[in-house]
Amino acid sequence: xxxxxxxxSTSKIFFIAWCMLAAFGxxxxxxxxxxPFNAGTYEGFTLWGxxxxxILIIAQVLGYMTSKFIGIKxxxxxxxxxxxxxxxxxxxxxxxxxxxxxxxxxxYNFVFLFLNGLPLGMVxxxxxxxxxxxxxxxxxxxxxxxxxxxxxGFLKTIYFYVQAALxxxxxxxxxxxxGIFFLPLFLLFVWMLSVIPAPSAEDIVAxxxxxxxxxxxxxxxxxxxxxxxxxxxxxxxxxxxxAGRHGRHPEVxxxxxxxxxxxxxxxSAPEPGDSAPVTRIxxxxxxx
Numbered sequence: 001x002x003x004x005x006x007x008x009s010t011s012k013i014f015f016i017a018w019c020m021l022a023a024f025g026x027x028x029x030x031x032x033x034x035x036p037f038n039a040g041t042y043e044g045f046t047l048w049g050x051x052x053x054x055i056l057i058i059a060q061v062l063g064y065m066t067s068k069f070i071g072i073k074x075x076x077x078x079x080x081x082x083x084x085x086x087x088x089x090x091x092x093x094x095x096x097x098x099x100x101x102x103x104x105x106x107x108y109n110f111v112f113l114f115l116n117g118l119p120l121g122m123v124x125x126x127x128x129x130x131x132x133x134x135x136x137x138x139x140x141x142x143x144x145x146x147x148x149x150x151x152x153g154f155l156k157t158i159y160f161y162v163q164a165a166l167x168x169x170x171x172x173x174x175x176x177x178x179g180i181f182f183l184p185l186f187l188l189f190v191w192m193l194s195v196i197p198a199p200s201a202e203d204i205v206a207x208x209x210x211x212x213x214x215x216x217x218x219x220x221x222x223x224x225x226x227x228x229x230x231x232x233x234x235x236x237x238x239x240x241x242x243a244g245r246h247g248r249h250p251e252v253x254x255x256x257x258x259x260x261x262x263x264x265x266x267x268s269a270p271e272p273g274d275s276a277p278v279t280r281i282x283x284x285x286x287x288x
Contacts, residue, residue, distance in 0.1 A: 067121025
């Protein structure tokens with residue numbers, strides 16, 4: 001531990017690599033508690049005349065959106081020594097909701113996907129709080145942006161492989177199973193975040209920043225269109241892909257998903273006032 005702390009304090013390359021990996025891993029693992037249910041089709045289930053998968057998507061998105069606004073207060077007032085406990089508590093709450101989603105029968109279990117989304121919207125703010133206020137903040141935040149690009153398709157691919165290996169597990173239980181698989185890895189990456197030293201005096205002088213509360217508000221209110229036109233592919237891609245001739249090759253879904261996401265980000269023109277493309281990706285990422 002002391003050796004790691006010393007390297008983080010003395011080696012900029014090691015510090016950047018460690019922070020990027022910790023941020024990437026933590027946020028990637030968060031998606032393991034949010035996205036895998038989208039890989040299910042839930043065929044034959046309906047509610048209020050709607051396909052049940054649509055109900056599930058709406059429920060989770062509403063919970064996730066509500067979480068963002070709760071986070072304006074909670075994350076902005078969060079003390080540094082409480083971050084580790086809070087982020088672990090949020091993920092455990094989300095996993096508990098997935099367990100109840102599997103336990104409670106249709107059509108009552110959609111409520112638990114709302115509860116699943118409710119804590120997850122605050123994870124980005126906690127992870128970013130470990131990275132902000134440094135001379136290399138935009139570089140460090142690339143780990144978050146990379147996880148945004150590859151996580152959804154990759155986790156759906158894992159879902160397909162686990163489903164093939166454990167065919168007796170229903171679609172309603174699979175999200176909880178995937179979450180349990182990723183929980184130890186999530187705890188490892190949270191530990192990596194927790195040992196990142198606070199910004200140095202040099203960082204504080206060089207990087208006067210807007211308060212986290214204002215950043216969080218801007219990320220939610222200032223970029224509303226960024227999220228709205230990105231939901232459809234993420235949520236319905238699995239059903240469309242299974243209907244095509246590549247439906248039995250999940251690795252193709254992962255690859256295409258990643259390429260389309262990179263294409264989207266690189267082709268998005270900077271808006272007036274954006275200091276750099278990575279800043280825009282970072283702001284949009286807060287809504288993902």
